[in-house]
Amino acid sequence: MAGSNPDRGRTVSTVLGRRLGGELLRMREARDLRQSHAADALTASVAKVAKIERGLVPIRDPDIRALCHLYGETDADTVDRLLALAKADRERRKASGWWNQYPGLESMVEYVALEDIASSLRTWQLAIVPGLLQTADYARALAVGNGSWEDPDEIEPFVEARMARQVRLTGDRQLELWAVVHESALRQLVGGRQVMREQLGHLLDKARQPNVKLQVVPYLAGAHPGMTSAFTIVSFADPGALDVVHMDTTSSTLWLESDNDADRHAQLFDRISRLGLAQRSSVRLIDGILKEL
Incomplete structure (x- = not known):
């Protein structure tokens, strides 16, 4: 059989x-x-x-x-x-994979499965808050705004799956997350003012966790090497020893799997992070944006 x-x-x-x-x-x-x-x-x-x-x-x-x-x-x-x-x-x-119970995750199965066994992530995001740091309402608003769901009923399982991924930040096997986010992602009113107030407050809470490093690249940084695309470096051992790079495009998911690709994006991430504010200054900026709302 x-x-x-x-x-x-x-x-x-x-x-x-x-x-x-x-x-x-x-x-x-x-x-x-x-x-x-x-x-x-x-x-x-x-x-x-x-x-x-x-x-x-x-x-x-x-x-x-x-x-x-x-x-x-x-x-x-x-x-x-x-x-x-x-x-x-x-x-x-x-891995049996909790993600298999969420039909809306087909396009992300490989990424979520690797995230589940990774030791650390370095992510650069231009336009949105990283998935591991999103609130449910923010993730839901993103899904609705995307407009590509054939069945709106699939949005809620998608949101539930995104929240389930966040266990890696607080569970027994805590993931080390280094997130660098452009200021524009924090000012975009995804879901409206209340949703963004809750999202920014959530970022401030997460930034207090010892396994989360959060930096903001401000508008004042001007032109920078990360302007063309967002990406995530997934590591399974010591940084640089075993990395793969994940990128999302409008039509597909792209994996960069060679040592050269991993090294090039690690260097790119380092250059972008040097343009970012220190974590304490990033927290002050996020708090300032929150108060403006």
Whole structure:
């Protein structure tokens, strides 16, 4: 019976799986080896090696070590990074996922699943308050204003799902969140004055949490390197050791999975954050905007 297959649902391309597979593929090609050589080292089929390199299946630690040995990779930090990546991917695949009960999350399933196992997030937002810091009324107003929902009844489950994500900021496995937000996102009257008053007050409360760092890039910062797009860097180990970048466009979700992409966006985030106010000054600015409302 199909339901008896323990691997059911695991043979699927994942963000972390693709990143791991891409690194192993690069290492193999650098040694001018074929997939058959890797298959021999794993006592597996060429088809399995192809699935590994395409991020379609999880990979065990002994197989990681065997491939590193075959490819002549002796740097302990590199091997440890690949092992951490493989572990994170396995955790992602086996997670039952509370998010599966919310049909409105289809386009965000991969992101929410990764957020659930991440150790830290760095997010830059131009136009909206980051999802992990939104109130229910603010999230609802965003959904209504988006105007793309075919069934309005789906909005409330979407809002509930967004609130469920925020457990990561207060639960047993507290996520480290560094959010840099442009001042324009705080002044946009999403949902009206009362909704924004509650939202800004919520930001002030969240900024008091030790695991939340909040900065505001003020209008006075002028032109800055983050003007073209918002993005989130999702980390699964020490910062920079294992990162992927998530971006939303008007028509799709974009994942940037290479080391070069992660490094480039980490540097971009650092430049933007240096233009932001310090947290204490950011809190004063938010409080000032709140009082204006």
